[in-house]
Amino acid sequence: MSDSSTRGILEGYRVIDCSIAMAGPFAAQRLGDLGADVIKVEPTAGEWQRFASAGGAAAAGNEINVSFLSLNRNKRSLAVDLKSDAGREVVRELIAGADVFLQNYRPGVAARLGLDYETLSALNPSLVYVSMSGYGEDGPYKDRPGQDLILQAMSGAMLSAGREGEPPTPAGQYLADAVTASTAFEGVLAALLHRERTGEGQLVTVNMLDALTTLQMQELSVYTVGGVPQRRGTEPNAHVYIRAPYGVFATTDGYLALGFADLEKLGEVLDEPTFIGMDAEVHGWTHRDELYATVARHLREDSTQHWLDTLLPAGMWVGPVYGYEDLVNDPQIIHNGTFVEYDHPTEGRVKTPGFPYRFAKTPARIDRGAPLVGEHTGEILAELGVDSERIQQLLNSGAVAQTGAAVPA
Incomplete structure (x- = not known):
C-alpha cells in the first residue's frame, strides 16, 4: 500500500456507494483514490459483480474476482439487507453523517427503499446525492437497460469510422461506462465545491446517453452547426470528419x-509521385478513399518499426498499434508509473491501472484493496455509535453480514 503520511485531497469526506456494475463503482473508486472514506453498501451475499468477471477471469488469486477487484479498491464493505427494516435503518443512520450518496438503481427502486433524494436530503440537507442511469431519470427510455454496447450504438459514434456498408465496430473498451464514471466523478467534485461555498447539498443526475453524446462535442457540432453529413467511404478511414490519410x-x-x-x-x-502537388486540406477530402488505398499499398511493404523509423523523423504523426502486452511494457507507461502494484491480503501482489491525474501536494494513493463482502460491517457500525450488542443482533437477524473480522467490543 502507499505511504499514508500525505493527506488525501478528499480526506474527511464520506461517500456511501450504493452502485453496482462498472460506472458507479468506478466513479466511487476515483473518490476513494483521492482520500475519501468510501463505504460500499452491498447485499449480504455480495454485489453480483463479485461472481461475474469480464474475460472469464474468475479470480486473481483467492476470493475476489478481477472485475470486482479492479473497481472497488479504497473502499470498505458494509453488507446489509436493504429489504429489511433494520438494514434500511442502518444505512439511513450512515447517510445522516455522510457527504456523498451514489446510486444507479433502476427507476423507482431508490424510492421503494426509502433512499430517494427527497427522503435523504430531508435527513441530511448538505448531502450530495448522485443518481446515475442509462438514459435519464424520466422520459421514453427511462425503463430500458443501460448497457455499454447499446449506449455506444445509440450515441452515433460507431458510424463515424469504418467502411460504408460494413458493420460498425464498437470501441475496444467499456467506453460508455468509463465516460459516465468520469462524468459522475466531475459532478461530485463540482457539487462538493458548491457545498463548500454555500453549505447546501444537491441532486446530481448523470446518464450514459448524455455522457457519450456530449463527449462528441466537436463531431456533433460539425453536423449540427456545420451541416456536414456523417458519410463513410469505401476505405476504412478512421473518422468521417477527418481528411485522409487517417x-x-x-x-x-x-x-x-x-x-x-x-x-x-x-x-x-x-x-x-501522385502525392506531389497535392494540397492536404483539399485533396484529403476529395480523394479520401484513393489516398487511403495508396498509402495502405505502400505501408504493407515493410515492417512497423521500419515505418516508425522512417516517418517519425519526417515529422509524421505516427505510432504503433499496441496490444495490452505492448502497452504494459511501453517505456513511457513505465516512466509515467501508469500502473500501480500493491499487496492484497487475499489476492497477493496486484497490478492494475493507477490514477489519471497527479497532485503535487495531495497525491492519489491506494490505502486498501477491494474488500471482502461485509469485511468492515462491524467497524463501520461501531463508528456510528452502535454498541456490540446491537451489532450482534443485526448479524443474528441477517440484516447485516460480516466476513473475517470479530464484532468490535
Whole structure:
C-alpha cells in the first residue's frame, strides 16, 4: 500500500456507494483514490459483480474476482439487507453523517427503499446525492437497460469510422461506462465545491446517453452547426470528419496508425509521385478513399518499426498499434508509473491501472484493496455509535453480514 503520511485531497469526506456494475463503482473508486472514506453498501451475499468477471477471469488469486477487484479498491464493505427494516435503518443512520450518496438503481427502486433524494436530503440537507442511469431519470427510455454496447450504438459514434456498408465496430473498451464514471466523478467534485461555498447539498443526475453524446462535442457540432453529413467511404478511414490519410494501416508484421500527414512530404518518403502537388486540406477530402488505398499499398511493404523509423523523423504523426502486452511494457507507461502494484491480503501482489491525474501536494494513493463482502460491517457500525450488542443482533437477524473480522467490543 502507499505511504499514508500525505493527506488525501478528499480526506474527511464520506461517500456511501450504493452502485453496482462498472460506472458507479468506478466513479466511487476515483473518490476513494483521492482520500475519501468510501463505504460500499452491498447485499449480504455480495454485489453480483463479485461472481461475474469480464474475460472469464474468475479470480486473481483467492476470493475476489478481477472485475470486482479492479473497481472497488479504497473502499470498505458494509453488507446489509436493504429489504429489511433494520438494514434500511442502518444505512439511513450512515447517510445522516455522510457527504456523498451514489446510486444507479433502476427507476423507482431508490424510492421503494426509502433512499430517494427527497427522503435523504430531508435527513441530511448538505448531502450530495448522485443518481446515475442509462438514459435519464424520466422520459421514453427511462425503463430500458443501460448497457455499454447499446449506449455506444445509440450515441452515433460507431458510424463515424469504418467502411460504408460494413458493420460498425464498437470501441475496444467499456467506453460508455468509463465516460459516465468520469462524468459522475466531475459532478461530485463540482457539487462538493458548491457545498463548500454555500453549505447546501444537491441532486446530481448523470446518464450514459448524455455522457457519450456530449463527449462528441466537436463531431456533433460539425453536423449540427456545420451541416456536414456523417458519410463513410469505401476505405476504412478512421473518422468521417477527418481528411485522409487517417487510420490504421497493415504492415508486414502488424499495424501502424497514421494521421494528418502532409501529402507532399508523405509522397517524398513513400516515393509516391501522385502525392506531389497535392494540397492536404483539399485533396484529403476529395480523394479520401484513393489516398487511403495508396498509402495502405505502400505501408504493407515493410515492417512497423521500419515505418516508425522512417516517418517519425519526417515529422509524421505516427505510432504503433499496441496490444495490452505492448502497452504494459511501453517505456513511457513505465516512466509515467501508469500502473500501480500493491499487496492484497487475499489476492497477493496486484497490478492494475493507477490514477489519471497527479497532485503535487495531495497525491492519489491506494490505502486498501477491494474488500471482502461485509469485511468492515462491524467497524463501520461501531463508528456510528452502535454498541456490540446491537451489532450482534443485526448479524443474528441477517440484516447485516460480516466476513473475517470479530464484532468490535
